[in-house]
Amino acid sequence: MPSGLPMLSAKNIKARKISFDEYRLISQDAFDHEDKRTSITPGDVLLTIVGAIGRTAIALDSHQKFTLQRSVAVLKPDAIASKYLSYLLESPEAQSFFEKNAKGTAQKGIYLKTLGGMKVPVAPVAEQARIAQALDGLLAQVDTLKARLDTLPALIKHFRESVLETATSGKLTENWRKNYGNREWKSIAVGELCRLKSGIAASIDLEHHEGSHKYFKVGEMNLKGNELYLHETGRYLSLDDFSEKALLPAGSIVFPKRGGAIATNKKRILKEESFVDLNVMGLIVPTGVEVLYVYRWLETIDLAKLNTGTAIPQINNSDIAPLIIPLPPSDEQYEIVRRVEQLFVFADQLEARLADARQRVDALTQSILAKAFRGELVPQDPNDEPASVLLERIAAQRAAEPKPKRGRKTAAH
Structure with a gap:
């Protein structure tokens, strides 16, 4: 069992809570050294100040002893209630301050001195409690709504998978098939139905920015506009350098055959006759077979499970060729494709609505926080002690505190 004491970082501050799921362990001596700097006590407000700036949490009595990396600031409120301050730092005005004042190139951060100069609205103590209580209730409802929305992507994914399963098993067109004599489906190996072809290795000096034949690598599958058909690329090859036999025809279904990209399960269709990289494999679908039907069937196949590589994942022709594809008559293939596309359009609409709903919920949180601190x-309540009185009392208390003695400087030799 690993030993040591926990040192947390900004990634442990999320959803206004402190997560102890994953952290670094340090020795007792190192902990004592860091604890002098952080000195975390219950009620302290923790604020992420590097990377994902502006997330907060409050240290509680129930938390185990821990210290923090410098990506998190420890704020010890005097005139402000901990919950009030925590919410205030997540408000639009505070977030705007962080965005404007963050410094750095690779990873931005807020200096403690800059943070100390940040002006904040201070309400009377009693009103701070009322605001925090109201925000507790309202934002809990928002969080519940967010949690419900977070369950929907998995449901939409399951819906798509179910559509593909029913489509390639014959269930989707079962009633349609009854009107056409219940013609039987065939089961055929991919290697018997399609021609398998791998890409070519092309050195970068043979790539061009324009030309007659496009050249696709695995990375192009991630480009916007290439989600189904591959057509966007900045790479071209010339027939002066490569044989025409190396081209894959339009309608070929391509996917990664080597490396970690296999696990992404990306499959695409070539929009036009093209060259593909050596790390890509293509299925050349014969005339008379609906390309989109074969593509939708291939979507049901987990490429990662076909991996036969050891150190480097790899898929060979011998891994793809024996796979059995259920093949309906050509008119039913077309009908299946039509129905799948129709249902997937519905799924796309659900995803668009979900994205819009998430934006609205995020905006609702910021709207509630902005309203609270206006x-x-x-x-x-006119009977509340004015915040100005509270601030004056705290200033007086600080002025009365003994000043720390400064050590005498020794002369340099």
Whole structure:
């Protein structure tokens, strides 16, 4: 068992909570050294100040002893209640301050001195409690809504998988088939139905920025516009350098055959006759067979399970060729493709609505926080002690505190 004491970082501060799921362990001596700097006590507000700036959490009595890396600031409120401060730092005004004042290139951060100069609205103590209580209730409802929305991508993914399963098993067109004499499907190996062809290795000095024949690598599968058909690329090869026999015809279904990209399960269709990289394999679908039907069937295949590589994942022709594809008559292939596309359009619409709903919920959180710190969320009580009085009392207390003695400087020799 690993030993040591926990040192957390910015990644442990999320959803206004401190996560102990994963952290670094340090020795007792190292912990004591860091603890002098952080000195975390219950009620302290933790603020991420490097990378994902502006996430907060409050240290609680129930938390185990821990220290923090410098990516998290420890704020010890005097005039402000911990919950009030935590919410305030997540408000649009505070987030805007962080965005404007963050410094750095690879990873931006907020300096503690900059953070110390940040002006914040301070409500009377009693009103701070009312605001925090109101935000607890409202944002809990928002969080519940977010959690429900977070379950929907998995449901939509399952819906797509179910569509493909029913499509390639014959269930999707079962009633349609009854009107056409219940013609039987065939089961045929991929290697018997399609021609398998791998790509070519082309050195970068033979690539061009324009030309008559496009050249696709695995990376092009990630480009916007290439989600189904491959047509966007900045690479071209010339027939002066490569044989015409190396071309894959339009309608070929291509996918990664080597490396970690296999696990992404990306499959694409060539929009036009093209060259592909050596790390790509193509299925050349024969005339008379609906390319999109074969493509949708291939979507049901997990390429990662076909991997026969050891150190480097790899798929060979011998891994693909024996796979059995259920093949309906050509008119039913077309009908299956039509129905699948129709259902997938519906799934696309659901995903678009989900994305819009998430944006609205995120905007709702910021709207509630903005309203709270404009003084519009809860009623104000004229009997509350004014915040100015509170601030004056704290200033007086700080002025009365003994100043730390400064050590005498020794002369340099």
